[in-house]
């Protein structure tokens with residue numbers, strides 16, 4: 001089935017007990033056991049069933065099956081946020097003394113996890129100079145246990161060469177992990193291009209309505225963990241925390257998600273609330289039609305900004321002269337994402353005047369909502385980075401990131417127009433020159 005259909009039907013037909021058409025919300029903590037023998041069999045993972053909602057829940061399970069189907073993966077695990085998904089995915093393969101290799105264009109909190117949090121746990125993260133596969137491969141060494149990228153960088157807008165990065169990772173017998181939050185599986189399915197593990201912030205386009213934080217880890221089921229027992233002993237050696245279970249023996253190709261659930265989710269507990277799973281499922285039903293509208297509106301907004309002499313530069317991967325254009329054709333079917341960045345004339349000061357004058361477009365640090373949103377990454381999402389790190393992540397002092405929503409595009413453009421006018425009025429004597437495009441992407445790619 002196609003993505004539009006999977007988004008509505010994967011993982012659920014009619015409720016077997018009540019024949020309900022909508023996915024029921026199982027707002028319960030615990031589940032009854034038939035007997036002590038039944039309880040023991042559940043705890044030994046010998047029979048299917050639920051024990052406790054920190055570990056699994058029927059509403060969450062529908063979400064997991066649905067997102068796995070949409071990403072073309074074998075299995076998925078839902079968790080409390082996109083950051084929890086990322087943390088569990090990398091914790092599942094990394095131990096102290098080992099390292100993860102990452103591209104430099106990252107969401108700010110992901111950068112913080114990689115630059116500060118994981119090193120405190122004895123795990124090094126090596127940042128490549130760019131997202132080019134040859135640059136990434138040049139920092140892989142014998143202690144590397146995974147390669148990481150965002151399929152479309154937030155906010156840089158760079159489109160990763162997933163096939164090239166997967167080939168580089170696989171030459172060194174390690175998996176490629178891809179954060180696919182910005183394009184969603186509607187525009188790009190990294191597993192089809194060789195990625196092994198995908199992480200998602202369901203908070204963004206998939207949920208789509210800005211009501212619920214959530215995340216998911218999706219496993220392709222293709223990485224041959226059992227072929228590399230020295231590199232990934234956690235999958236092929238008995239787990240003392242779980243009665244000596246050997247994940248590859250018990251779960252075969254599904255070992256990755258089983259271990260994420262049994263070790264990370266069970267012990268550290270960033271479980272997705274069933275209510276949020278229910279809300280996210282409502283959003284996912286319409287994600288394909290929403291993404292069409294997001295993409296179309298963003299194209300019109302990018303063209304408007306580019307034509308406007310009050311704008312200094314626009315970075316939008318859908319412009320034919322963008323350095324990302326070829327990758328948009330290859331990986332996104334020619335449909336650039338609805339996240340774009342630009343700089344107003346008069347740099348930081350002009351940007352602040354523009355930002356403060358917005359009315360319809362909201363000043364928030366979120367993306368992927370139905371509503372159009374604006375963010376100033378240097379002072380918010382990417383504030384913890386050094387100036388050099390910001391530059392490599394595609395953030396300059398004046399950069400404004402827009403997440404274009406699904407309102408009528410004329411209303412979005414009218415708001416941007418009045419805010420640009422306010423920015424110019426604030427600097428009436430400012431000289432005007434011809435606009436240019438794509439500056440941050442030239443820095444980062």
Ligand SMILES: Cc1ncc(COP(=O)(O)O)c(C=O)c1O
Pocket residue numbers: 081082083084107150154179181182200201202203213214215366367
């Ligand atoms: C690309 C990307 N990945 C992950 C996250 C983290 O998601 P969450 O807020 O659900 O933890 C974000 C949040 O903005 C993001 O933009």
